[in-house]
Amino acid sequence: MMRTRPLKVALLGCGVVGSEVTRIMTTHADDLAARIGAPVELAGIAVRRPDRVREGVPAELVTTDATALVKRGDIDVVIEVIGGIEPARTLITTAFEHGASVVSANKALVAADGAALHAAAEANDADLYYEAAVAGAIPLVRPLRESLAGDTVNRVLGIVNGTTNFILDKMDSTGAGYSEALDEATALGYAEADPTADVEGFDAAAKAAILAGIAFHTRVTIDDVHREGLTEVTAADIASAKRMGCTVKLLAICERAADGASVTARVHPAMIPLTHPLASVREAYNAVFVEAEAAGQLMFYGPGAGGAPTASAVLGDLVAVCRNKLAGATGPGESAYTRLPVSPMGAVVTRYHISLDVADKPGVLAQVATIFAEHGVSIDTVRQSGKDGEASLVIVTHRAADAALSSTVGALRELDTVRGVASIMRVEGE
Ligand SMILES: NC(=O)C1=CN([C@@H]2O[C@H](COP(=O)(O)OP(=O)(O)OC[C@H]3O[C@@H](n4cnc5c(N)ncnc54)[C@H](O)[C@@H]3O)[C@@H](O)[C@H]2O)C=CC1
Numbered sequence: 001m002m003r004t005r006p007l008k009v010a011l012l013g014c015g016v017v018g019s020e021v022t023r024i025m026t027t028h029a030d031d032l033a034a035r036i037g038a039p040v041e042l043a044g045i046a047v048r049r050p051d052r053v054r055e056g057v058p059a060e061l062v063t064t065d066a067t068a069l070v071k072r073g074d075i076d077v078v079i080e081v082i083g084g085i086e087p088a089r090t091l092i093t094t095a096f097e098h099g100a101s102v103v104s105a106n107k108a109l110v111a112a113d114g115a116a117l118h119a120a121a122e123a124n125d126a127d128l129y130y131e132a133a134v135a136g137a138i139p140l141v142r143p144l145r146e147s148l149a150g151d152t153v154n155r156v157l158g159i160v161n162g163t164t165n166f167i168l169d170k171m172d173s174t175g176a177g178y179s180e181a182l183d184e185a186t187a188l189g190y191a192e193a194d195p196t197a198d199v200e201g202f203d204a205a206a207k208a209a210i211l212a213g214i215a216f217h218t219r220v221t222i223d224d225v226h227r228e229g230l231t232e233v234t235a236a237d238i239a240s241a242k243r244m245g246c247t248v249k250l251l252a253i254c255e256r257a258a259d260g261a262s263v264t265a266r267v268h269p270a271m272i273p274l275t276h277p278l279a280s281v282r283e284a285y286n287a288v289f290v291e292a293e294a295a296g297q298l299m300f301y302g303p304g305a306g307g308a309p310t311a312s313a314v315l316g317d318l319v320a321v322c323r324n325k326l327a328g329a330t331g332p333g334e335s336a337y338t339r340l341p342v343s344p345m346g347a348v349v350t351r352y353h354i355s356l357d358v359a360d361k362p363g364v365l366a367q368v369a370t371i372f373a374e375h376g377v378s379i380d381t382v383r384q385s386g387k388d389g390e391a392s393l394v395i396v397t398h399r400a401a402d403a404a405l406s407s408t409v410g411a412l413r414e415l416d417t418v419r420g421v422a423s424i425m426r427v428e429g430e
């Protein structure tokens with residue numbers, strides 16, 4: 001039976017995501033009410049710039065005082081789509097203290113301080129839901145938290161940043177320049193307020209931390225995630241990947257160690273074969289593989305960024321949280337009982353593509369091969385091309401520990417015959 005008294009919702013932030021949340025809440029009010037079992041009413045919208053024209057946003061609901069809004073006491077659910085650490089963190093905590101549950105899209109905050117936020121929610125018998133924070137519209141947080149809660153997840157690997165995937169795709173398929181592609185991604189609402197978060201890998205690292213924490217039932221913060229962004233990827237890397245039948249993607253990879261006693265989480269550009277399903281993920285789409293003991297391999301795919309797709313995930317959480325409210329219950333909280341340590345990048349084992357500029361004279365190849373052997377890194381393939389006494393060596397290794405590869409490269413740099421290390425890129429997906 002439908003309850004007539006509405007559930008009251010406060011919206012914090014009315015930018016790319018917030019404006020779409022408002023639109024869907026307004027245009028689909030009847031359906032949302034039917035699915036929840038009570039009407040949901042937008043009771044206030046906190047914005048930073050009140051004079052901005054916002055189509056479809058009732059002017060009487062707009063306020064610049066977000067703190068007063070979350071302190072009202074009659075708000076059932078706060079939707080936080082401001083972004084950043086502060087004031088979002090204080091507003092969310094204050095919302096819990098005043099009886100509201102929270103839906104957030106804020107991966108930066110959850111990855112930095114998720115444990116404290118979950119504790120604050122629990123202390124106040126409230127929900128904290130954040131499906132939109134990871135891979136936009138793609139259901140990933142809820143499947144990991146709920147559907148796979150009875151299985152053992154060993155690996156999560158995928159593309160979790162729409163902006164960088166859009167840039168790489170445009171550079172690869174249309175030959176667009178880096179800045180031009182980034183400007184387009186920003187105009188389409190994919191990039192963060194400061195796109196450095198996207199291109200330097202902070203956004204993907206935040207998502208990797210959240211995924212690793214939920215998948216392995218432990219605590220992982222953004223500081224635990226090894227992070228390399230897109231800015232070091234050169235046109236030569238992309239061309240070299242093409243020659244190998246590969247493409248370059250920015251990947252997030254979270255793994256449980258073979259002995260199950262630790263985990264790793266990393267974000268970096270990697271070469272993947274064109275035959276791998278991730279190679280065909282275009283534009284701002286995301287795709288994530290989850291490998292679980294009983295389930296086997298699952299693939300999640302869909303729009304990873306943009307106002308409407310992200311609002312879809314926010315609205316899904318809103319419906320869930322409202323249903324919990326009506327039932328007088330809360331959904332699953334933080335599950336971090338394993339307390340598995342996060343190992344450093346040096347412990348990660350993978351393959352590498354290394355491009356060296358060397359002197360083109362007898363014995364150089366043997367010298368280079370010896371350095372690899374001395375550090376326990378086995379070579380899979382070598383390609384040499386050169387002229388006028390200089391040569392380029394492209395080496396692909398078998399699987400080796402990252403620490404072993406780093407010391408190999410350190411030793412190679414010491415050789416007089418190695419003029420420079422043009423690029424080092426990990427090779428995944430084989
Ligand atoms: N745009 C996207 O594709 C996605 C965004 N997200 C996350 O959603 C959140 C919002 O992102 P966007 O809407 O893209 O950003 P945005 O920059 O378009 O919107 C944020 C809005 O919050 C407002 N704001 C800032 N401080 C405020 C305050 N103290 N009080 C009231 N309003 C304030 C800003 O003026 C801005 O209009 C971020 O956490 C972002 O990481 C998550 C998934 C996808």
Ligand SMILES: N[C@@H](CC=O)C(=O)O
Pocket residue numbers: 133134135136160161162163164190191192198203304305306
């Ligand atoms: N800036 C992010 C938005 C979604 O999380 C991205 O590009 O993926």
Ligand code: NA
Pocket residue numbers: 131132133134135136137138139140141313
């Ligand atoms: Na999602």
